[in-house]
Amino acid sequence: MNSLAMAGKPTEVLELRGVTKRFGGITACKDLTFHIREGQIMGLIGPNGAGKTTAFNLITGVYGVTEGSIIYNDQIINGKRPDQIVRIGIARTFQNIRLFKNLSVLDNVCIAVDCHETYLLGAACLRLGNVRKREKAIQEQAMEYLAAVGLEDRASVRANSMPYGYQRKLEIARALALKPKLLLLDEPAAGMNPEESLELAKLIRILHERFRLTTLLIEHHMDVVMSLCEKIYVMNFGVKLAEGSAEEIQSDPEVLRAYLGEGYKRAEHP
C-alpha cells in the first residue's frame, strides 16, 4: 500500500468505460472497462494482437473511440487531439521506438521539455527578453531528465547511433520530460534479456516514485510485470480476459490457457 492511497480516498486517475474500437469489420478493442488509481502501477498484458497498443492509441488520442468514453481526472478526453492530451498530463513511449533519429539525445528531450515552455515566436526570432535564459533553462532541465535515466554523458550523441537499450531509456526520459501524471509504457523491455529487463523494472520503479507517477505498462516479460504491477488487466482478442492482482492472474485458469501457458510458475524475485 503506498502512502498516497493511505492518505485519503484513493482517486482514479484514468477510467475507461465500455471503450470499443472497430476498424471496418475488425473489432480491435471491445468494451474495455478499467480504472487506475493515483500512484498505481498497472499492467496490461495479453498475446500479440490482443489490442493492448490499440488501447494506448485510444487513450492518447491517436485513434478516436467507436463507443464508450475515456475519463482522465473527471474529464472526458476522447475526441481530443494527441497534443492536447499530452498537455493535460498523459505521456507515452512507443513499442517500436520513435525517437527523432537524426537529432542529438539532448535535443530529443528538449523537444519534450518545450511542451510547457511559453515564450513567443516574435521574441524567439529576435532573441528578445529572456529567450536566451529560457533556452538555457530548457537544456538544463533536459539534462536532469537524461540524468534520471543515466544518459547524461551521451547528451550530444545522435539518437539513433546509441544501442537499443539506451534508445528505450531515452524514450522514457523524453516521456518524463513532458511532466506527465500518467505514464504509458508500451513494452519498454522489448528485446532485452532477463537481466536487462529486471534492471529496467528497477529503474521504472524508481522513476515512478521519484516523479509521483501513475503508470500503465504493456509488457511481455512476465517477471517485469509481476514484480512491478499491483494490478493487472489481461486482454485477448480485444476483450478483457481477467483482471486482478499478480497472484490472482497467475492462478487464473483462463489466463494460463490463453497466454501464460499451463506450465507457468512465478519466478523468484528479489
Add this chain to the structure above:
Amino acid sequence: MTQYLSGILSLGLIYVIATVGLAVFTGFTGLFSLGHAAFFAIGAYTAAILTYFYGVNFYLALAAAGVMSGLVGFLIGYPTLKAKLRTDYFAIATLGFGEATRVLLENLSITQGARGLPGITNYTTLPVIIVIAALVIWVAWNFVHSRHGRAAIAIREDFVAAEMMGVNIFIGRLRSLIFSAACGGIAGGLFAHYFCFIQPSMFTAYMSTQLTAAVVAGGMGSISGPVMAALIFIGVPELLRVANIWRLVAYGLLLVLIMIFRPQGLLGYREISLSGIRDFFARFRKGARS
C-alpha cells in the same frame, strides 16, 4: 566588371533570402513546395504596385510585400495543412497554387497583365540587399534554434512522435509556411525594385524548382548550406555565360553530381561554423601526414 559582379551578388542574395525562407519550410519542417515562386511574385507585385501607383515608401512597401505573401501563405496553408495532406500531395497543391497565381497576375488589370510593370524605381541597392539578407538569415537562425524551430524539426523527423510531445502539427507547419512565404515576399519586393521591371512570366515553376533545388542541394536541416547553394546556383550559370549553350547542361550536371555524391546535400543537418572549419582542416592535415 565590379558592376557585373555586384549585379550577380545582388541577384544571388535576393535568391538567398527566398531560399532561407524555404529552407525553414522544407529543410526544417519537412514539407516540399513546388510553388514558392508565387510568394516571390506576390511580394514583387505588392511592393511594386505600392511604390509605383501609390508612391509608398520603399521599406514600407517591402514590409507590406512580406505581410501580403505571409497572408496568402496562411490562406493557402489553412485548408491544405488542416486536411493533413501528405507531403507529396501538398507539393502538388503548391504546384497548382503557383500556376494559378501566375495566371491571375496575367489577367488582373492592376498588374497590367502580361505586359508587366515597367519603370519601377530602382531602390534596391547592394548594401540594402546585404543588410536585409543578413537580417533574414539571423531571424531564420533564431527561429530554428528556438522551441518553435525544434517543434518544426520534430514534425519533420516523426510527426506521430511529435504529436505525442505536445506539438500541434497543423500550427507548426502553418507557422513555417507563413515564415517562408514572408521571406519569399520580401525577396520579391527587392527583386522588383532591382530589375525595375516585372512581368508574370518571370515567376514560373522553373523558379519554384530552382528554389527547392537550392534547399535540397544545400542540405536539409541546414541554413548555411542552402545559402551557399543559392549563391552557387545563381553564380555558376552567370560565370558560364561564355559557354552559353552549355549552361543548362552544366547546371543539370551539378545537380546530378550533388545527388550522387552528397545525397544529404552540401551541409545536410549541419551548419558552417568556425570550429567546424578548423576541425576539417585539422583532419585534412592529419590525413596528409599519415
